[in-house]
Amino acid sequence: MPMRKVFSFFFAALILSSYSLFGDGHVLDCVVIDPGHGGKDPGAVSKDKKTREKDLVLKIATLIGNKIKEGYSDSVKVYYTRESDVFVPLQDRADFANGKKADLFISVHINASYKTAPSGHSAHVLGASSNPERDLVAGNLDVCKMENSVITLEDDYHTKYEGFNPDDDASYIFMTLMQGAYYEQSIYFAALVENSLSDNEGPIKVRRGVEQNPFYVLWKTAMPSVLLELGFISNASDLGSLRSEQGREDIAERVYTAFREYKSNYDESMKYGNQ
């Protein structure tokens, strides 16, 4: 092998090895916040029909975004996949975030159950289901199906999503093969959010933890991506917090705290990663 070639290999290896966990070469300066649902898709609805997921997540997402804008007015750009009550297809949400070359994608949702007992907050990253009770093979994909089923509201979903059927378990199998390049970073942010939301004073009491799930919108984004389920609309205690302005403010503040820690670690890691 000619010497010049040896050197270029050597330098390529050096550059690659200097990449850290957050190795894409710059500080965190762009976030896309994704309020789930909207328009003709209300998301989950409270039992008394008075509260809809699409309205709650728009409010909470806006609070989170405002906090980031205030805290990092010069250094972080914040974009939303929607800023009003409009329907935005899942693919468009991912395309939007990819177009902005965002460093972090935060999808905001509220959970729901047919029963009134389940409650709590959880953070989801793309992957095969990590919880044995939510085993893919067993077909316990209720949350994912609920969040992904919005695809069927799109007129042309059969062609647009290339055979992806949100109701068919088999459609999820191939997604799980795509563990993704941003897995560790996504898990890290998800864990920070869960920690931040979890204490006795928290507005949403139960910690459900970090889970891996095949959410379509996470699959299609080319950056660390986390989907937050901030309480259950079907649970009286969670709903009480979500309906209260103070409760939403508290939730947003806790997500923002997690964001600050994530950014600080991300930027620090960049500093050493590129020396």
Ligand SMILES: [Zn+2]
């Ligand atoms: Zn949702």
